[in-house]
Amino acid sequence: MNNSATTRRISKIAIEYNGNDKGTAECIYSNNLLSTTPEERFEEMKIVAERNPNVKKWALTGYISPPREIGDRLPNEELKELALKSLKDVGLTENNQVVLDVHNSTKQKHIHFIVNRIDVYGKCTVKSANIGKRFGESVRNVCKEMNLKTDVEIGKEKKQQMLKVLQNCLKVSRNFDDLVDYMRRCGYRVTLSQNVKEGISGIRIVRLKDINDHTQRQYHPGYKLSEITSKLKIKDIKEILNRNAENHQSAIFSQSNPQTNEIKHPEKSALREIESAMKEMLKPSYTPAADDELLRKRKRRR
Incomplete structure (x- = not known):
C-alpha cells in the first residue's frame, strides 16, 4: 500500500x-x-x-x-x-x-x-x-x-501485467503512436520522454484507473521502463517497431505483386502441399470388386 x-x-x-x-x-x-x-x-x-x-x-x-x-x-x-x-x-x-x-x-x-x-x-x-x-x-x-x-507485492504484480501488455502491443505496433494507442485501449497511459540527441529516450506506463486527477499532490504515477523490466530497453523497442514497419511494407508490396507473394510467403505453397497430401490420405484404399457389388444387389432384392 x-x-x-x-x-x-x-x-x-x-x-x-x-x-x-x-x-x-x-x-x-x-x-x-x-x-x-x-x-x-x-x-x-x-x-x-x-x-x-x-x-x-x-x-x-x-x-x-x-x-x-x-x-x-x-x-x-x-x-x-x-x-x-x-x-x-x-x-x-x-x-x-x-x-x-x-x-x-x-x-x-x-x-x-x-x-x-x-x-x-x-x-x-x-x-x-x-x-x-x-x-x-x-x-x-x-x-x-x-x-x-503490501505495496511491494502490489507493485510487483502491476509491473508484471504492464510488461505482458507491453509485449503484446509491441507485436502489432509499427511506431510509438501505435504503441501509445494500443496501450491506451488496454487500459494504460504511456508517457514518452525525449531529447534532441536520441529522440524518444524513455517511457513511463501507468494504469488509467490508477490516475488520480483530483489529487493536489504533484507526482509521477506509474513506472519507468527500467523499473518494469531490465530485459527490454528503449533501443529494443525502437528496433521492434522499425522491424514491424518494414514487415508491413513488405507485406503490402507482396500483395501487389503475385510472383513476389509466392517468393515471400513460401508457407502458402507448403500449406497447399500438405492439403493435397491429406486429400490423398483420405481417399479410400479399398475398391469394391464386381462380385461384391453383385452380392449387395442380391441382398437388396431379398
Whole structure:
C-alpha cells in the first residue's frame, strides 16, 4: 500500500485539510483530545508540544493509501487498525495525541494521520531518523499480519501485467503512436520522454484507473521502463517497431505483386502441399470388386 510519513511543524491548516476533504472527510479516531474543531485541536496539540521545546518538528503527518480494489472493500475499522498498529511500531503510545481521518473524495479511499510526537508528559516518543523508511516497513509488516497485500507485492504484480501488455502491443505496433494507442485501449497511459540527441529516450506506463486527477499532490504515477523490466530497453523497442514497419511494407508490396507473394510467403505453397497430401490420405484404399457389388444387389432384392 502506498504510504508516507514525515516530521514537521504544523499549523491549524494541516488539521483543517485532514478533517475536510471537500466536506467528505470522516474522523474515525482521536486520542487525548477533548475538542472537535481543527482550531481547538491545534491549540491542544501545541500546548502539549511546548512541554518539550527542544523538538521543533513536533508533528508526524502522513497517509496510508490502499489500492482501489482493496480500499473499496476495506472497512474503516480495519483501516484504523492498520494505521494504529503501523504508528505504534514507530513510537506511538497511549499518551500521544493522534487524529485519523478517512478521505473518500478521490478515486482511492485513504487515511490521513496527525500524531503529536510529544506525549502528555513531554517525552518525544517518535524518533525522526529514517521515519519514512521505518513507517513503510511497519505498514508492510502489519499488512502481512492482516493478510493484506503490501505495496511491494502490489507493485510487483502491476509491473508484471504492464510488461505482458507491453509485449503484446509491441507485436502489432509499427511506431510509438501505435504503441501509445494500443496501450491506451488496454487500459494504460504511456508517457514518452525525449531529447534532441536520441529522440524518444524513455517511457513511463501507468494504469488509467490508477490516475488520480483530483489529487493536489504533484507526482509521477506509474513506472519507468527500467523499473518494469531490465530485459527490454528503449533501443529494443525502437528496433521492434522499425522491424514491424518494414514487415508491413513488405507485406503490402507482396500483395501487389503475385510472383513476389509466392517468393515471400513460401508457407502458402507448403500449406497447399500438405492439403493435397491429406486429400490423398483420405481417399479410400479399398475398391469394391464386381462380385461384391453383385452380392449387395442380391441382398437388396431379398
